Amino acid sequence: MSAQNPDLEIAQAATLLPIREIAERAGIPEKALIPYGTTKAKVDVRAMEPTGRTGRLVLVSAMSPTPAGEGKSTTTVGLADAFSLLGHRTMVALREPALGPIMGVKGGATGGGYSQVVPMEDINLHFTGDFHAIQIANNTLAALVDNHLQQGNELDIDPRRIQWKRVVDVNDRALRQVVIGLGGTGQGVPREDGFDIVVASEIMAILCLATDLADLQRRIDAIVVGYRRDRTPVTVADLQVGGAITMLLKDALLPNLVQTLGGTPALVHGGPFANIAHGCNSLAATRLALSLADITVTEAGFGSDLGAEKFLDIKSRLGGLHPDAAVVVATVRALKMHGGVAKEDLGTEDLDSALKGTANLARHVENLRKFGIEPVIALNRFPTDTEAELEGVLAWAKEQGFRAALSEVWAKGGEGGKAVAEQVLAAIEEDSPSYHPLYDPADGIENSLRTLAKEIYGADDVVFEDKAPAQLRMLKRNGWDTLPVCVAKTQYSFSDDPKALGAPTGFVLHVRDLVPKIGAGFVVALTGAIMTMPGLPKEPAALRMGVTESGESVGLF
């Protein structure tokens, strides 16, 4: 086993159960199983009878991430295996990895060590093609919009006010701002445009929130692609292509079934990127898991300020979910970075800095309490952690009155997650969880944003600048200002400044644009310098990747 790449090697060495056996374990009938190879499948939920049951829902969040890594997916998977080992009928519901960041920095996004979802290579690469389907559905719509302009523009769409952007699942900064339609009258109408990454597509959000095919088409028809010269919106329904776009997504809407290394059934379906999107796996997958399992463990991207907040304010509200418990993943290394230690010094024992960094962790715990849930801190052990550091952090949590336990799932799989699992069960039993969303969208988007900024981020106020004031007026004119808000914000800080670690206060949140996503049913608020198309680093992870002659991947991790 090489030191560089143990996750891939552990995954490749594992013996997987046939997906039919996993389906049987989960209670999915064979007639509803559409196999993709022998270890992954789509689940045709239309072929299943309702079970009438709803299990417990455990949401895994984390402290603000650092380059040191916090291991949230690893904890999610290991925790599910721990519940399985404790005798509970368990399922995991995870988001799918995006290829762009895999080729950039991440190299893989399926957990790590002995807590992974497998087949790891397939899930990290093309999997069952969902993101590709979203990409081509998105881009087919874009081509239909530009074709409408070219062929006479009967709907009078203003080429300067087209909101619908093209997407690729590639970190491609050179596509952020482009000019298209050059070359003369036969080559389209010239206009400024830009590409987003696939996960930022409204179609990704729609797929993750749709309850069935009819709801999917209804939402797609409601997408606003742009505005007329008189500023009235133009929708997909106006273009009459909602049917074609829905058809391209009919298979992608079905949840994907795989397994954890511990043999727990796992649904891996839908969109990552809680910093620029709503960042949760699909509602269809979560609901399917809840109807089958006694305990469903799911993950929302990044910290309580991003994925968890959107899980609780958008997905749960819309989908009628009632999370019973939450976990906040923390590491000594991340605590030290939030306490001021530089990345290169993380190997040195430094409990004082770790304790200083608990300010960040504590705010995430307090945030989840504001939704009526008492979370459990999972302190995810890394090989470089000392006993004094681990004990010191756990002692701090106890002093604060926070539930906490050590997680050793990377090295030990489900066995290493039992302590956290027992705390989660205790929280459900003893802490009377009573989930409620934080804000009422009916109070208007300015109020929703102020509530989030003050209650969750710790800001003093919100400023609307750049395009935001005009967009706010536009939202009000169209009656869209009472939709929930999906904040695009850096994941590295509670504030919109990625360098403000710890638990910053005394700042304002800068909202620079507000983009209505009427099909998804929310308004995206772009804050700070967050971008909806990432770039590649100087040394992309792709440089280390390859494939052996027998077809095994190299360099995913």
Add this chain to the structure above:
Amino acid sequence: MSAQNPDLEIAQAATLLPIREIAERAGIPEKALIPYGTTKAKVDVRAMEPTGRTGRLVLVSAMSPTPAGEGKSTTTVGLADAFSLLGHRTMVALREPALGPIMGVKGGATGGGYSQVVPMEDINLHFTGDFHAIQIANNTLAALVDNHLQQGNELDIDPRRIQWKRVVDVNDRALRQVVIGLGGTGQGVPREDGFDIVVASEIMAILCLATDLADLQRRIDAIVVGYRRDRTPVTVADLQVGGAITMLLKDALLPNLVQTLGGTPALVHGGPFANIAHGCNSLAATRLALSLADITVTEAGFGSDLGAEKFLDIKSRLGGLHPDAAVVVATVRALKMHGGVAKEDLGTEDLDSALKGTANLARHVENLRKFGIEPVIALNRFPTDTEAELEGVLAWAKEQGFRAALSEVWAKGGEGGKAVAEQVLAAIEEDSPSYHPLYDPADGIENSLRTLAKEIYGADDVVFEDKAPAQLRMLKRNGWDTLPVCVAKTQYSFSDDPKALGAPTGFVLHVRDLVPKIGAGFVVALTGAIMTMPGLPKEPAALRMGVTESGESVGLF
């Protein structure tokens, strides 16, 4: 059965055999079968023993297509079912449909009536994800090139001389000419660029010509992405990302197994678009079929001047294939259009015009003879054809000494293809096929193009204009002028003018650009006004598409 859409309804009404049974029928062992659902699969050729056998290879071409449609895929599928009915162990090897034109004009590309490959909906939509994999491999490479520019440009790539373009599987004319990298120093290096359709990607050609994973990587490493300021080429190997790109294609390299409506095993794999690419299904699939079946029926895109020529001069030469017979599909309707009849008048009996249009058909027959193969004309019956017309055309063929037979596969499936099948068997027995390519690339690309222009297209000469003269000098400087040439040319005419129907003479072929595809191993010659990114029509086929609540597609045909 609705009149608009009988192909989809016939396909949806058919009872398909389980793909395991089709595999068994084909001689593919279960261990080599990777199922995608129950009626399609990838074949892991690495898990199979060589059979040591090579069956007969029948190539289906056609006269120059017209908007009236000639039914080439339909004939290919029906002919294979006819061979099966006649007791021969048969396989079909077809190209995959591209989504862009499906959403534009075509609506589907899997044959028609009772001669289709199925599951029709899946094959026409995302199938097993091959084109999506090619798209993201292509675009990941593009992002890595632009990232190299952004991150210091160690290789000194000239931003004005980047050859590698991005692709989408969408007919999107507004992306033909674009400016990317706008918005300041953090957003990439501004430069002119353009998008092609996926099938025009060099990666599509490479995937279709690669013999195994190692050959795939060798070819990808050889791709020229652009040129330095000193005009020397920069390759994927220079960027050190060939491994990552190959990894993204490792599953796409495996042939896809489906079935015809007659239950004949069908391999559907790799690239269409013989007008802008080499237009043949993958070498891997053709070789697999030949090793398993006594007769393999395969199709090359458009007429003898495009797909068939490239099949015989590029794919067969490179892959060591020896086609035994060829079929030229013709219809009375297409003959009438080549004879000068307007599309709206095709319903009126007009044998004289049809006979006038035989000039086009005759040249296709003569062209195939130049490769040492005596083709069979398959006269594909349409409901509007009169007996007098059909008999008149068959009588003309007999007078000319051409093999010909009526094909009724649309209405009758394999039964309707027996007459053509028997002629094909007779041609193999009696006409001593002795395939050879037409030109020797070692004579230089100017000579190769002159030979094609004069012998196949009927031109008097070739002119090199626009970018072509400078590119020709560049090819010679790099020693690339002795590669085979892949001509991008309109499919509607032997000439580069789509309006010159029939069998034009007295014209010159205009070569406006020459693009080296070193990974694929050929040079693309762009002629006339042919574009590598199509556009959508005023009324795209997408307007008629949709999906029912139970998940069945509507509007594919």
